[in-house]
Amino acid sequence: MPIDETNQLEGSAGIGSGLDLARLKQILSGAEEDNFLYNGLPIFRKAKQFKSAAWARQVGLYPYFRTISSAQDTEVIINGKKVLMLGSNSYLGLTNHPKIKEAARQAIEKYGTGCAGSRFLNGTLQIHVELEEMLAQLVGKEAALVYSTGFQVNLGVISALVGKGDYVIADKSDHASIVDGCNLCQGEFLRFPHRNMEALEQRLQKIDPDAGKLIVVDGVFSMEGDIIQLPEVCRLAEKYRAAVMVDDAHGIGVLGKNGAGTASHFGLTEKVHLIMGTFSKSLASLGGFIAGDFEIIDYLRHHSRALIFSASMSPANAAAVKAAIEIMLAEPERIARLWYNTQKMKEGLLSLGFDLGNSETPILPVYCRDLLTVLRFCKRLQEEGVFVNPVLPPAVPPGNELIRI
Template sequence: MISAEGTKMPLTRDDPRLHEDMVQSLQRELDGLKVEGLYRSLRLVDGPQGPRIHIDGKEAIHFAGSDYLGLACHPRLTQAACQATMRYGCGAAAARLISGNHDLYPQVEERLARFKQAEAALLFSTGYQANLGVISALMGFQDVVFSDALNHASIVDGCRLSRAKVMIFPHNDLAALEDLLREETSAGRRLIVVDGLYSMDGDVAPLREIVELAKRYGCVTMVDDSHGIGVLGETGRGTAEAAGVLGRIDIETGSLAKALGGFGAYVVGNRTVIEYLINRARPFIFTCALPPAVLATVLEALTIVEQEPERRQQLWDNTRHMRVGLREIGFEVSPRGTQIIPLMVGGSERVMRLSQELLDCGVFAQGIRYPSVPRGTERIRLTVTASHSKADLDAALTALAEAGRALQLI
């Protein structure tokens, strides 16, 4: 703006051009994302989750979700949600520290604590909030966090918010972790934090060795087991059970929206830690309580996990079938591993082209790009579930073979 004297005047807050400048700046950034092949848009899902899904008006075999045990639409969970809604209503209408702490909460938390062989549990609204709340509440500027390079974004952001010193070690590199533990001796609280089952790579953390290192160097251990709960271990108690260290992880977080088919997240650990989080974790304190229907589905899902081990067995049968089939058609995939199977492609445009070609063939498998994974490691991430039929798996393998050859991946 130019004054009557010809001098430039600063924009005021109510000047519409201030808003126009911001919108134009944002649009330039969006245009840049499109050029880089990093632009994201929302797909429309019509109907329930399952082995097949209606997405953008087309039915496709679903290999992009996390409903590993097929519980998201299980009739027992649906019935539990309906009954809870009829009794308690649709929403809690308050934070738990006000009037939102209805009687389903202690039932779920006590059940989760027993399931994970921990002293106590605390529910959060999302896995992101759980990691953000735990790390930012427990760690401060005088403390140090030892964090795996491939940890989930919520762990990364929790570390940043805590203002603690963060020392990142290469993925699952125990020797590098021990070097950092030996090097850093001046910190107050010391925390080693890892994912249990890594959501983009499908591999697991060496928890037994990490627990031993933590004991040797005076550290607290924290594991995000969002993709392991209900799936790994003889009884589905997760990565710690599979590694033989159930009950020896100091703090565990995890999502209830994946294998358990519902929503929300948990933290389990020492009773004093849980009490401290109630008083200091801002994402817990300042968030409305979960709807009662959500908690009722968690209780029912945990019961099914304990009563129906055949669901996990079917998941592993399907996973082996898919991994062996992928190797036979030429993809570099281990015949053994978890239900998360990455197919490395490289290049944002190339991976999204493969994703679209698969969808055109009736298979929905999401292309994963930066910042979800490092540049140059773009991939298709396949997620196998217990509810996939052998026909679903074989149809997907046929589509992957055709699309893979077309893009010269195999």
């Protein structure tokens, strides 16, 4: 096809001449159409037609699965080069803490490397029970239940609670695990525009007053960095007899008393029926939990398929979380330092003219609002020794492309 010389990528992105920018943008956005007959198994046609990653690799702009050959710390090693890590979720800087690593080693010595079963059967260890008690106390609930991953928590909790005749209502910017949990359940799934409380009330008004209703929201939204208006959510929930579940993956260790999260931040722990959190961010490990009244948690123990039919969280991971919570509680200056660093970075970025949207937290979205600009920016930053995460559709709507710090 003819190439418009003004429509080519060049310069720091390392793209050779002769590449049609419009075509590349179409491919990278997943909008390409291939008119060919696939002679293999029909189920794999989509894999054969998927070309956006291959094209991005070909032109040197592929931003995913970058291999790190060092511990996740403030600096990491990529391709033999030390780079500043601005893409990590390690809010409190605990992923390489010696006390946490030692706790994990001791757990392996005591329990071995795995549980060889699910929590429901032979996979519940004393360390799991101790961790659940610690988590319940941290977030101010009667009981907690630990899952192997945070994603499983939302899948397992929502699908277990929301059945036929029930409704689940979620913010359109909620995490993908919430969306998948809502799609998996047998109830009706309703969504409202991001942080639009008027729209949330409109959804609630249309539901049978006697129907079961669960409002599920992120406490801190993982792409935008803003905080849900939890007081208004709880007010509407009480008015329309709905339960409230908060995904606090990015709130635990960041907001609230002792890092207890968004409900604590607003003084609404008693009004939030279920608090969900993960361990892969502030708490330096892997897994997730749900906390609430004992009866609700006991129901989930016996009905949450994502828990019952999955292997238990490893002893080392559980021990790491326990140690991380102990350090977080003993060293409150870590959270204070997190907020100091956040404000310092935010002021610097704003002074340079960057658009940070409505972020209120340590998640700082640098809006580029163009797919290729994000990819080129990400590549250039790594060349200069800075690791950042590109955020592209469908993680954000087209036109909201950003770099997340």
